[in-house]
Amino acid sequence: MPGAIGHAKTRVEELRPAWGRASPSREQASVVSSVTIIHVAQRAAVSVKTVSRVLNGEPYVREELRQRVLEAAKALRFRPRPSARSMAGPRSYVIAYLMTDPSVPYTGQSQLGALTACRRAGYHLLVESVDTSADDLAAELESLFTTLDVDGMLLTPPHGDNPAILDALDQAGIRYVRIAPGGDLDRSATVDADDRLAAHAMTSHLLGLGHRRIAFVAGPAAHGASRRRLDGFRQAMADRGVAVDEALVREGAFTFPSGLEAANQLLTLADRPTAVFASNDVMALGVIATAQRLGLAVPRDLSVAGFDDAPIAAMVWPSLTTVRHPIAEMAAAAADLLIARAARDAGPSPSHSSMHCELIIRESTAPPPGARPSPGPDRP
Amino acid sequence: MPGAIGHAKTRVEELRPAWGRASPSREQASVVSSVTIIHVAQRAAVSVKTVSRVLNGEPYVREELRQRVLEAAKALRFRPRPSARSMAGPRSYVIAYLMTDPSVPYTGQSQLGALTACRRAGYHLLVESVDTSADDLAAELESLFTTLDVDGMLLTPPHGDNPAILDALDQAGIRYVRIAPGGDLDRSATVDADDRLAAHAMTSHLLGLGHRRIAFVAGPAAHGASRRRLDGFRQAMADRGVAVDEALVREGAFTFPSGLEAANQLLTLADRPTAVFASNDVMALGVIATAQRLGLAVPRDLSVAGFDDAPIAAMVWPSLTTVRHPIAEMAAAAADLLIARAARDAGPSPSHSSMHCELIIRESTAPPPGARPSPGPDRP
DNA sequence: CTGAAAGCGCTTACAG
DNA sequence: CTGAAAGCGCTTACAG
Numbered sequence: 001m002p003g004a005i006g007h008a009k010t011r012v013e014e015l016r017p018a019w020g021r022a023s024p025s026r027e028q029a030s031v032v033s034s035v036t037i038i039h040v041a042q043r044a045a046v047s048v049k050t051v052s053r054v055l056n057g058e059p060y061v062r063e064e065l066r067q068r069v070l071e072a073a074k075a076l077r078f079r080p081r082p083s084a085r086s087m088a089g090p091r092s093y094v095i096a097y098l099m100t101d102p103s104v105p106y107t108g109q110s111q112l113g114a115l116t117a118c119r120r121a122g123y124h125l126l127v128e129s130v131d132t133s134a135d136d137l138a139a140e141l142e143s144l145f146t147t148l149d150v151d152g153m154l155l156t157p158p159h160g161d162n163p164a165i166l167d168a169l170d171q172a173g174i175r176y177v178r179i180a181p182g183g184d185l186d187r188s189a190t191v192d193a194d195d196r197l198a199a200h201a202m203t204s205h206l207l208g209l210g211h212r213r214i215a216f217v218a219g220p221a222a223h224g225a226s227r228r229r230l231d232g233f234r235q236a237m238a239d240r241g242v243a244v245d246e247a248l249v250r251e252g253a254f255t256f257p258s259g260l261e262a263a264n265q266l267l268t269l270a271d272r273p274t275a276v277f278a279s280n281d282v283m284a285l286g287v288i289a290t291a292q293r294l295g296l297a298v299p300r301d302l303s304v305a306g307f308d309d310a311p312i313a314a315m316v317w318p319s320l321t322t323v324r325h326p327i328a329e330m331a332a333a334a335a336d337l338l339i340a341r342a343a344r345d346a347g348p349s350p351s352h353s354s355m356h357c358e359l360i361i362r363e364s365t366a367p368p369p370g371a372r373p374s375p376g377p378d379r380p
Numbered sequence: 381m382p383g384a385i386g387h388a389k390t391r392v393e394e395l396r397p398a399w400g401r402a403s404p405s406r407e408q409a410s411v412v413s414s415v416t417i418i419h420v421a422q423r424a425a426v427s428v429k430t431v432s433r434v435l436n437g438e439p440y441v442r443e444e445l446r447q448r449v450l451e452a453a454k455a456l457r458f459r460p461r462p463s464a465r466s467m468a469g470p471r472s473y474v475i476a477y478l479m480t481d482p483s484v485p486y487t488g489q490s491q492l493g494a495l496t497a498c499r500r501a502g503y504h505l506l507v508e509s510v511d512t513s514a515d516d517l518a519a520e521l522e523s524l525f526t527t528l529d530v531d532g533m534l535l536t537p538p539h540g541d542n543p544a545i546l547d548a549l550d551q552a553g554i555r556y557v558r559i560a561p562g563g564d565l566d567r568s569a570t571v572d573a574d575d576r577l578a579a580h581a582m583t584s585h586l587l588g589l590g591h592r593r594i595a596f597v598a599g600p601a602a603h604g605a606s607r608r609r610l611d612g613f614r615q616a617m618a619d620r621g622v623a624v625d626e627a628l629v630r631e632g633a634f635t636f637p638s639g640l641e642a643a644n645q646l647l648t649l650a651d652r653p654t655a656v657f658a659s660n661d662v663m664a665l666g667v668i669a670t671a672q673r674l675g676l677a678v679p680r681d682l683s684v685a686g687f688d689d690a691p692i693a694a695m696v697w698p699s700l701t702t703v704r705h706p707i708a709e710m711a712a713a714a715a716d717l718l719i720a721r722a723a724r725d726a727g728p729s730p731s732h733s734s735m736h737c738e739l740i741i742r743e744s745t746a747p748p749p750g751a752r753p754s755p756g757p758d759r760p
Numbered sequence: 761c762t763g764a765a766a767g768c769g770c771t772t773a774c775a776g
Numbered sequence: 777c778t779g780a781a782a783g784c785g786c787t788t789a790c791a792g
Contacts, residue, residue: 036769047779052771060777079527083463083472084769087784092463097507099495102488103691109482115509122527127477127505129495147459147502256695282695289697311483312692315636315662317669416785427763432787440761464785467768767788776778 035076044072055080082124086149093122095338096153096174098165099129105282105310106327107156110179113328114154117335125335126150132162141168152176152338154331157223160190175341177334182224190352191334195225195307198323198357199232199279200239202305205321205359206275207240209367211303215248215273217262217283223254229279229307248273252283259286267294267302274302274368281306281313281322288316288364299366309360318363326355415456424452435460462504466529473502475718476533476554478545479509485662485690486707487536490559493708494534497715505715506530512542521548532556532718534711537603540570555721557714562604569721570732571714575605575687578703578737579612579659580619582685585701585739586655587620590747591683595628595653597642597663603634609659609687628653632663639666647674647682654682654748661686661693661702668696668744679746689740698743706735 037055041048046065053061054069061069072078086092097114099107111125118125128148134140145168152175159165160178166187169176177189206214216233219226230249237244250265252258259278263286266273278284284306288298296302298318306313309324333353417435421428426445433441434449441449452458466472477494479487491505498505508528514520525548532555539545540558546567549556557569586594596613599606610629617624630645632638639658643666646653658664664686668678676682678698686693689704713733 034769037771038769048770049772049779050777053778056771062777065778077526079523081467081769082527082529083466084784085771086463087461087467087786088769088771089784090771094506099488099492102492104488105485105691107482107488108479108484111507112479112482112509115479115507124528125507126474127491127495127507129492146457147462148504149462285695289695292697311485312665312695315665315669315692316696317672414785417787418785428786429763429788430761433762436787442761445762461785464768465787467770468785468787469768470787762792763790764792765788765790768786770784772781772783774779774781776780 035078037078037080039076040069040072040078043076044068091342092149092151094124094126094150095335096126096128096148096150098153098155098159099127100156100159105312106308106325109327110156110331113331114335116328117332117339121336121339123151123335123339130159130165132159132164137164138168141165142172145169145172145174148172148174150174151342154334154338155179155181156331157182157225161222161224175338177337179330179334180225182222182227185352189334189337191330191337192352192354193225193326193330193357194354195325195357196228196232196235198325198359199229199277199307200236201232201357201359202277202307202321202323203233203236204240205361206277206303206305206365207236207242209275209303209365211273211275211368212242213245213248213271213273213275214242215250215266215276216244217259217266217276217278217287218249218251219254219279219283221251226254226279233277252278252286254280254283256282256286256289259283260290261286263287263290267291267296275305275365276302277305279307281308281310281320284320284322284364285312285316288318288320299364301369303365303368305365313360314362321362321365322360324358324360326357329355415458417458417460419456420449420452420458423456424448471722472529472531474504474506474530475715476506476508476528476530478533478535478539479507480536480539485692486688486705489707490536490711493711494715496708497712497719501716501719503531503715503719510539510545512539512544517544518548521545522552525549525552525554528552528554530554531722534714534718535559535561536711537562537605541602541604555718557717559710559714560605562602562607565732569714569717571710571717572732572734573605573706573710573737574734575705575737576608576612576615578705578739579609579657579687580616581612581737581739582657582687582701582703583613583616584620585741586657586683586685586745587616587622589655589683589745591653591655592622592748593625593628593651593653593655594622595630595646595656596624597639597646597656597658597667598629598631599634599659599663601631606634606659613657632658632666634660634663636662636666636669639663640670641666643667643670647671647676655685655745656682657685659687661688661690661700664700664702664744665692665696668698668700679744681749683745683748685745693740694742701742701745702740704738704740706737709735 037048037051041051050065051069054066082093097111115125155176155178157180161182180192181190218230234244250262252262276287278287284304287304291298291302298304306320306322309322313320313322417428417431421431430445431449434446462473477491495505535556535558537560541562560572561570598610614624630642632642647670656667658667664684667684671678671682678684686700686702689702693700693702
């Protein structure tokens with residue numbers, strides 16, 4: 001059956017694809033893409049050094065030459081090779097992002113924020129991870145950080161509060177900015193959000209709905225944002241003259257199971273709360289799950305509020321009233337700090353900036369059972 | 381009050397932190413870390429070339445010299461600078477990961493999988509993103525890809541099915557491996573999972589519980605895994621001799637709202653299904669949300685199954701019966717492919733590998749209302 | 761099996 | 777304001 005054989009042959013061919021159809025051959029590919037600074041210099045009839053000056057925005061170049069260089073670079077589609085630049089000078093044009101637990105829902109937003117800042121400045125973002133539970137953590141960190149050729153590292157919780165990581169970074173001479181650190185603020189530049197204010201606003205929202213017995217599920221005390229959220233809650237209660245029942249304040253671990261457990265204790269209380277403010281969304285989901293398991297309808301029998309505005313917050317029923325945390329903005333600001341610092345090579349002292357949160361009212365909060373809502377959430 | 385002033389001064393000092401306490405000065409930092417291949421060569425009393433050979437695992441080095449080099453490198457804590465290596469040779473020791481929508485929950489796992497493979501091979505992972513909705517997409521891609529100096533790129537859905545991206549990558553001569561591509565398999569090496577088999581198994585689980593009116597919420601038809609999941613569903617139904625009611629098969633978009641909408645149609649049917657198999661977790665959450673809104677208890681009145689085993693699947697109530705997708709493993713395999721290819725610089729044809737999924741039975745599935753469960757889910 | 765030389769594509773002092 | 781030279785730390789042919 002020559003026909004069948006021929007067909008079989010054809011199919012074998014089809015199954016032997018090109019590698020992403022990369023250009024004819026490896027050699028040719030590299031030749032094709034090698035427009036170097038020399039070519040630009042020749043076309044603009046200036047020295048290589050002048051091209052370098054123009055492209056790096058250095059001063060003291062005659063406007064006429066600058067234009068010639070810019071045009072030549074554009075016409076030739078010249079892109080400086082990052083590795084050549086980092087080889088020759090002190091900057092690598094790369095910053096690193098140290099990944100945390102991948103199940104944390106905001107990693108993606110955070111990376112994207114950092115990416116935005118990087119792109120804007122011609123930087124690239126390297127992702128790394130460490131197993132903080134390893135026994136030879138110090139050795140692992142040493143080995144990782146000394147191979148890293150970056151202009152700085154972005155640290156999110158809980159890595160930014162891990163002394164082993166900070167020490168290893170210091171030792172390797174790698175600069176870092178911590179996002180929402182728990183403490184030790186004078187150790188590096190930081191970027192944070194006004195969690196305290198946001199928690200205050202959320203508590204005021206619940207109070208405005210008419211709630212008085214409001215429970216609070218805190219995060220780990222070691223976590224800085226966690227403490228500030230609790231502070232904001234207490235302050236808002238105090239501002240309204242409502243006493244906080246300490247039996248209604250519980251510490252969770254920012255995890256789903258800990259939300260489950262906290263709710264289990266809170267909702268089986270004789271005088272149970274009419275609202276629970278969980279200080280992150282994942283714990284809020286745990287509270288809702290427990291409420292539903294106990295036959296309490298949310299928000300009819302119990303209002304639940306979260307914090308973070310994780311993507312899931314809008315994907316559950318009832319959708320979660322929460323606080324939008326400016327994750328992407330914080331990461332972008334942190335990356336900007338690192339990049340600016342690398343450019344100046346000295347510059348001003350590290351800063352501590354704080355960005356704003358936003359209240360997101362959805363379906364999981366409502367007036368308490370049998371109560372008519374008070375005039376408005378903002379009534380003083 | 382000299383004491384108070386002194387104290388105030390101290391506090392100002394504290395608020396002016398070092399930048400991550402990076403070594404004394406920038407200059408010194410670079411000096412400190414510069415153990416080069418020359419130092420290793422001197423200590424081992426061999427040529428630089430020999431050190432390079434040993435460190436790159438090239439053959440033809442006398443065992444004695446090899447040991448000397450290894451020892452010297454270890455004693456000196458020598459780490460070759462990536463940028464120097466990529467400058468000199470054809471490899472960059474970096475692969476790129478093209479981010480998709482950050483709200484997709486598995487990005488983190490996927491990156492971590494790729495990272496594992498990279499670390500093992502001395503590679504680094506660069507993260508990039510593109511705005512596929514930009515009008516000047518082609519230009520943006522051209523500009524991004526030509527500045528990228530990487531040994532390959534990892535593409536996850538839907539990027540791996542975006543012709544504009546694949547074309548730009550081909551043109552820039554960047555190799556790529558696609559994870560779970562929708563089609564056009566002969567265009568690159570791919571890594572996939574056996575979604576068809578897994579969907580078959582999940583459907584069998586539902587059939588085994590006694591369900592017969594089983595609805596299926598498909599993903600977008602363009603998505604390859606989506607089609608295969610539907611195939612697996614149909615095959616399992618056919619294998620048991622149960623006819624598929626086409627009114628119970630709906631196409632969603634792998635998003636929460638589309639799950640909401642599909643469920644709205646399915647659950648208001650006169651003869652509504654007793655089970656819904658949504659082909660991803662996010663849509664399954666939408667189905668559960670709608671069921672609860674309509675007053676149907678899950679799993680008492682309706683069983684719901686998902687697909688992916690996203691972190692959220694275990695964080696909702698009832699927790700979601702689903703299929704664990706080997707995200708990290710697929711990404712690691714894809715990275716391995718790219719790395720192996722860069723090492724060989726030619727090597728065998730691209731492969732198409734497939735990894736296994738796992739059924740995760742949780743709380744959202746149960747026997748249909750008023751039915752006693754059949755003997756076992758695996759009854760043929 | 762081993763090494764001396766050249767070169768990758770940029771930026772940095774250093775002169776003018 | 778501009779340029780010629782040296783050099784970053786490796787790997788690649790090329791000899792032996």
